[in-house]
Amino acid sequence: MTPTAAPSTTPAAPPHGLSRAQLHEMYYYMRLTRALEERLVNLYRQTKVIGGLFRSLGQEADSVGSAYALDRTKGDFLSPLIRNLGSMLVQGARPLEILRQYMAKAESPTRGRELNIHYGDLERGFIGQISHLGDMVPVMAGVALSFKMRKQPRVGLVYVGDGAMSTGAFHEGINFAAVQRLPMVIVCENNGYSFSTPMRKQTAVRQLVDKAAAYGIPGERADGNNVLDVYGVTKPAVERARQGGGCTLIELVTYRRKGHAEHDNQSYQPKAEIAEWEAKDPIDRCIRDYTEAGWATAAELAEIDARVEALLDEAVAACEDEPMPEAMTALDGVLADPARAELEWYRRTDG
Amino acid sequence: MAEVTYLEAIRQGLQEEMRRDENVFILGEDVGAYGGAFKVTDGFLAEFGEQRVIDTPIAEAAIVGAAAGAAHMGLRPVAEMQFIDFISCAYDMLTNYVATARYRAGLPTPMVVRGPSGGYVRGGPFHSQNPEAAFLHTPGLKIVCPATARDAKGLIKSAIRDDDPVLYFEHKFLYRRIKEQLPEGEEILTPIGKARLAREGRDLTIITWSAMVYKALEAAERLEQEDGLQVEVLDLRTLMPMDDEAIMASVRKTNRVLIAHEDTRTGGVAGEITARINDQAFEWLDAPVKRVTAHDVPLPYAPTLEDFVLPQTDDLVRAARWLAAY
Numbered sequence: 301m302t303p304t305a306a307p308s309t310t311p312a313a314p315p316h317g318l319s320r321a322q323l324h325e326m327y328y329y330m331r332l333t334r335a336l337e338e339r340l341v342n343l344y345r346q347t348k349v350i351g352g353l354f355r356s357l358g359q360e361a362d363s364v365g366s367a368y369a370l371d372r373t374k375g376d377f378l379s380p381l382i383r384n385l386g387s388m389l390v391q392g393a394r395p396l397e398i399l400r401q402y403m404a405k406a407e408s409p410t411r412g413r414e415l416n417i418h419y420g421d422l423e424r425g426f427i428g429q430i431s432h433l434g435d436m437v438p439v440m441a442g443v444a445l446s447f448k449m450r451k452q453p454r455v456g457l458v459y460v461g462d463g464a465m466s467t468g469a470f471h472e473g474i475n476f477a478a479v480q481r482l483p484m485v486i487v488c489e490n491n492g493y494s495f496s497t498p499m500r501k502q503t504a505v506r507q508l509v510d511k512a513a514a515y516g517i518p519g520e521r522a523d524g525n526n527v528l529d530v531y532g533v534t535k536p537a538v539e540r541a542r543q544g545g546g547c548t549l550i551e552l553v554t555y556r557r558k559g560h561a562e563h564d565n566q567s568y569q570p571k572a573e574i575a576e577w578e579a580k581d582p583i584d585r586c587i588r589d590y591t592e593a594g595w596a597t598a599a600e601l602a603e604i605d606a607r608v609e610a611l612l613d614e615a616v617a618a619c620e621d622e623p624m625p626e627a628m629t630a631l632d633g634v635l636a637d638p639a640r641a642e643l644e645w646y647r648r649t650d651g
Numbered sequence: 652m653a654e655v656t657y658l659e660a661i662r663q664g665l666q667e668e669m670r671r672d673e674n675v676f677i678l679g680e681d682v683g684a685y686g687g688a689f690k691v692t693d694g695f696l697a698e699f700g701e702q703r704v705i706d707t708p709i710a711e712a713a714i715v716g717a718a719a720g721a722a723h724m725g726l727r728p729v730a731e732m733q734f735i736d737f738i739s740c741a742y743d744m745l746t747n748y749v750a751t752a753r754y755r756a757g758l759p760t761p762m763v764v765r766g767p768s769g770g771y772v773r774g775g776p777f778h779s780q781n782p783e784a785a786f787l788h789t790p791g792l793k794i795v796c797p798a799t800a801r802d803a804k805g806l807i808k809s810a811i812r813d814d815d816p817v818l819y820f821e822h823k824f825l826y827r828r829i830k831e832q833l834p835e836g837e838e839i840l841t842p843i844g845k846a847r848l849a850r851e852g853r854d855l856t857i858i859t860w861s862a863m864v865y866k867a868l869e870a871a872e873r874l875e876q877e878d879g880l881q882v883e884v885l886d887l888r889t890l891m892p893m894d895d896e897a898i899m900a901s902v903r904k905t906n907r908v909l910i911a912h913e914d915t916r917t918g919g920v921a922g923e924i925t926a927r928i929n930d931q932a933f934e935w936l937d938a939p940v941k942r943v944t945a946h947d948v949p950l951p952y953a954p955t956l957e958d959f960v961l962p963q964t965d966d967l968v969r970a971a972r973w974l975a976a977y
Contacts, residue, residue, distance in 0.1 A: 350773050351952060404773075404953035412953030415775040431777035432740060433709055466708035467740070494709055495733075496685035502708045568684050627959035634948050641947045644916065646962075646970040 311594025330360040333386035356383035358557035361582030363387040365530025378457040379427040379436040392424035396615040412625040433464035437473030444482035463494025478515040481546035491556035509551035524552030525582040658826040660800035664807035676703040679731030711740035722762040732766030736780040750791030765819035775952035781914040793817040794890040798864035800831040805841025822862040846897035852883035856901040859911040860887040870967035906937040916944040938977035
């Protein structure tokens, strides 16, 4: 889909029915994802991030392009994995919320209970993941089941990685969704590694998309570092699901250029392999494709970069000095009723 | 003698058993090339090869189930859960299959499932759990929770040699914080089912295990200095089979019991210990058995919340004073 011709005075229309403004928006979200993570790295080094930090460097296109294929005006849903910050931003997550999550602030969406991007919002249409991989597949099947039962033209999209696809929960969830012909898209972000384990030790199939056949559903595969290809492959799957055509498994081929988390030195990833994928950087590629095709000027993209940095300056400044949650709030909200868990006897001041 | 960390002690125990018995092998996520998420099996791939140090897919049910099958055939698998929080993904295999194997089918299942447990590390709800209560309730499983480097080594070795399935819960907070002199060349085999008297006292007993042992010892020290109380600390080391004899001996001696654990209160192991004391030593009590446990909530991430939810040394001191004054 990438035009190779030199830019002409009247640029070709962008692919997949996308407008110029939409192309710019996708670039904005990719840039925002990367820049936000760079801010988090700085905060991590200042020990302001309390737990681990997980990067999606080099994977921004697969997150943004796939989430962008959902229709927020129709109430579509997604559930991200740890490297889908970009998907969450597309779906309406705010950088300020992400910063607060990582820094365990009282005003964070989970009020300091959960880490990093583990949070959701039913209003905006995303459901927070847990650490146990594959678990969100059956959960999203349930979300999609509600759409089907209520005859709503809505779609659920769930992310898994090359590792999560080995779990029982993944298998049970996708099989259930396939049998029920649920309006669902399962996006596998294949970044080559689950923690240190390379794909060849994770599965004996050559391509993860081959697994679709085992569930009797269509499978698609695309270059995860080309945001327009990602959109191009996800959009038809989303619309097929919306029209009652059941679910699709999509494999997006990309690469994890940083370690599993910031503390991981990646000793098991060949340096040449990392360098090879650095040359395929999705943001660099997007800039090249857009400018060569005449869909954006360097000045327009620079303006977006500046907008992102300004937004992040403001977000970091707003929350850096915010307090952590009050201790007693730890007892709230385990159940709807009773709304507060019991204070242990040894903490009661009345003895 | 060499100074050995708790983590290094586990590694030594595994290594010694793998050298001693070729039936012992390791399987788990990232245990080979990476050496485990916490580097417990660092260097094992080079020494023992891919046949005996198996990097698995992310599939806890398969890891535990395959370990069981291999154990039936006479191998001695040690399955690692990358964080013990993921043992829940193998709950079906462990409780329905492994725990019942000998009873229902006469199948020997000599296997170990080990992994990093515990909080105080800002790990949030899915990297901090203490799952012992869920498995204590299931007949057919043994459970050990070492607190010292010596027991970390001695219990992993005993667990591997045991003819029953053993859950070995190691505490990640202790990995590099605990260091001990361990004799080189001595075979350390901590008996499964035997508690350890970590501190002698006559006024009150704190029964505990794992990382909480250190908070209990700190509290005992303070209570001696500030209140003149002689507090006994009993480190259970094994939760199943539980060392009733050691528990009752201490109850008969101090007549006041505080049970401390890091897991949540309701349905926790302290309840079981309390019931045993009621059954076997009620007449020796001068005060109700009291518990100091985590609050009954999922473990939150923010330091202010985690520190509040989990029991701290101050809580033990306060609870002990209450008991002593009863």
